[in-house]
Amino acid sequence: MGRSPCCSHEELRKGAWTVQEDQKLIAYIQKHGTGSWRTLPQKAGLQRCGKSCRLRWFNYLRPDIKRGKLSQEEEQTIIKLQAVLGNRWSSIAKHLPKRTDNEIKNYWNSYLRKQFEKNAGDSSSPKPISSDSSPESKSNDMCMVPLEKTDCHEPNTNQSHQHKLSKSTSSSTHLLNKVASKILASGYLEAIKSCQPVVAGNSKSEGVVKSGIGPQKDNIRDPLVPNLTSPSHSVTSAKLLNKMATSLPHKVYGLEAVKAVFSKLMESSEKGGIATSDGSSFVGSDQVGSCLNALSPFEDGPHISKIIDSPSSPTLMFNQVTTPSCFSEDNEDNWQCVSSNYVSFRNCAASGGGGDCSVSEINLGESSSSTSCFLFENADLGTCDDEIRKYIQYL
DNA sequence: AACTTATTCAACCGCGGAGAC
DNA sequence: TGTCTCCGCGGTTGAATAAGT
Numbered sequence: 001m002g003r004s005p006c007c008s009h010e011e012l013r014k015g016a017w018t019v020q021e022d023q024k025l026i027a028y029i030q031k032h033g034t035g036s037w038r039t040l041p042q043k044a045g046l047q048r049c050g051k052s053c054r055l056r057w058f059n060y061l062r063p064d065i066k067r068g069k070l071s072q073e074e075e076q077t078i079i080k081l082q083a084v085l086g087n088r089w090s091s092i093a094k095h096l097p098k099r100t101d102n103e104i105k106n107y108w109n110s111y112l113r114k115q116f117e118k119n120a121g122d123s124s125s126p127k128p129i130s131s132d133s134s135p136e137s138k139s140n141d142m143c144m145v146p147l148e149k150t151d152c153h154e155p156n157t158n159q160s161h162q163h164k165l166s167k168s169t170s171s172s173t174h175l176l177n178k179v180a181s182k183i184l185a186s187g188y189l190e191a192i193k194s195c196q197p198v199v200a201g202n203s204k205s206e207g208v209v210k211s212g213i214g215p216q217k218d219n220i221r222d223p224l225v226p227n228l229t230s231p232s233h234s235v236t237s238a239k240l241l242n243k244m245a246t247s248l249p250h251k252v253y254g255l256e257a258v259k260a261v262f263s264k265l266m267e268s269s270e271k272g273g274i275a276t277s278d279g280s281s282f283v284g285s286d287q288v289g290s291c292l293n294a295l296s297p298f299e300d301g302p303h304i305s306k307i308i309d310s311p312s313s314p315t316l317m318f319n320q321v322t323t324p325s326c327f328s329e330d331n332e333d334n335w336q337c338v339s340s341n342y343v344s345f346r347n348c349a350a351s352g353g354g355g356d357c358s359v360s361e362i363n364l365g366e367s368s369s370s371t372s373c374f375l376f377e378n379a380d381l382g383t384c385d386d387e388i389r390k391y392i393q394y395l
Numbered sequence: 396a397a398c399t400t401a402t403t404c405a406a407c408c409g410c411g412g413a414g415a416c
Numbered sequence: 417t418g419t420c421t422c423c424g425c426g427g428t429t430g431a432a433t434a435a436g437t
Contacts, residue, residue, distance in 0.1 A: 090425060106404050
């Protein structure tokens, strides 16, 4: 029944690692890669628990670890992300290339937290999220997207890459489906569908909620299901994905915020959007954009400026985008830099096996006041999760 | 120089989610 | 379906070092 025990607890060394132990571990991982931490110590000739080996490798021995004092930029990133994510050190670490969660955690506990305590009186400073889980933070977790490990944090071995891919595949698909099921269960799929007529600019949404939006509003009522009589209103999963992704970065505010966004989209659709030459339309960039920006947890982070709800390439437009580490040139597994500001997606369709999804391009903009453009085509929630994961992580 | 206190950071511990059986 | 293990995460500890007296 079940698996065999992780490691027998007899004769296992504890405490500080010796140089010899380090060398054994490095040599083994260089030859065989990471994975199967349970059996690794035995194979590597180490009298350590696999857990201890893993920790030693990820926090200390990996070749791609940056040591030394954190820069002011990194410090600001930590402060900002801690305010949004709380003590999710591994998630925060993913935004700081070559830094470990342990290092960030230590830095926070030994230095940054004290700074906060010192500046407690300064109301303009961001406030750290306490580690004790308030009911609010617990409920927010319901919609929290785990930011999984990126290539820039993993040793570059085929084995580990395959391992990671298979794991993240199931988890992100699971996650997205979970969110989708929540929306479905709440009847909000119909609300999403109601965005479809926006493209043609002929929607007639009925019973749209006109209430205020945003997390601070607790008077948001459920948007009523619009009158969808035509089967042509079928929503593509690409659209669904974009709608979900639009809401996910605002997950800290919970499902109510998602509902608010959708209801605002519906409200906007009533007004017809802004027609463009190719037959698509901006979905009320003013209303929706300001709505989404209001929900953004980032004071000066990416804000959504507009949505192009084109049938072939639904698009979210962002401004104030900073290029995240996972889009760096280091990650040539998935990204191909065409220029410093323009990135094309590569091998996207292949990753799903079915070739259903492709993110045709991502434009990271041209300047500091840049816009970023995501183009999803024929997305299938079940098959392109690695790309979705990156996309959501970026958000 | 000796002692005390503060700080840093590697490592341990326990928990929970996900998957294996 | 239930039990068990693996893995990853966040909280905490404690040894080593630095700074202060």
